[in-house]
Amino acid sequence: MNLTCSVLDNVLAHIQQVLPDYSVQLMPNNFKNYQFVHPLGAVLIGYQRSKFSKPCTTDLITQERRLQLRFTVFARALGGEQGALDLLDSLRMALVGFQPDHCQQIRLLNERFLGEADGVWRYRLCARTETLQVERRPVVNQQNLVKSIPTRGEIKAKAISQSVTSKE
Numbered sequence: 001m002n003l004t005c006s007v008l009d010n011v012l013a014h015i016q017q018v019l020p021d022y023s024v025q026l027m028p029n030n031f032k033n034y035q036f037v038h039p040l041g042a043v044l045i046g047y048q049r050s051k052f053s054k055p056c057t058t059d060l061i062t063q064e065r066r067l068q069l070r071f072t073v074f075a076r077a078l079g080g081e082q083g084a085l086d087l088l089d090s091l092r093m094a095l096v097g098f099q100p101d102h103c104q105q106i107r108l109l110n111e112r113f114l115g116e117a118d119g120v121w122r123y124r125l126c127a128r129t130e131t132l133q134v135e136r137r138p139v140v141n142q143q144n145l146v147k148s149i150p151t152r153g154e155i156k157a158k159a160i161s162q163s164v165t166s167k168e
Contacts, residue, residue: 003131024042026044027044044072048070051066068128074120088111100129109126
């Protein structure tokens with residue numbers, strides 16, 4: 001299971017539902033060639049990085065994984081209804097508290113103005129969620145495991161047998 005792609009897909013579906021008037025898509029493979037063509041605005045969703053806690057080991061290694069997501073916002077106006085600031089406000093409201101599958105609720109980290117060129121305003125918003133990274137191990141042969149666990153009858157018979165042997 002690819003958790004990172006699953007988180008991105010969950011967030012994408014949620015934002016598309018909340019912001020139906022805008023173009024919402026995952027970050028393209030070649031961002032430099034991205035062309036903003038939507039008449040109002042667009043949101044590109046990308047994975048930025050993860051940080052991990054110190055491992056906790058009992059038998060399996062487990063670590064908290066903090067995923068950072070990046071949202072790049074494009075708009076044809078700065079202010080007013082459906083401008084960059086309005087789109088940022090709507091995006092923030094949609095993200096805060098949303099919980100992707102297998103993760104904690106999303107919270108915001110920071111945002112920043114990226115610039116304006118030819119009437120296109122760009123901002124970046126960063127958010128974070130946490131999940132648990134667990135060591136992957138091969139599956140134990142469960143059929144042999146079940147055979148090795150004695151039944152109550154077997155335990156009782158063994159106890160009686162040991163009792164009789166100790167009396168002799």
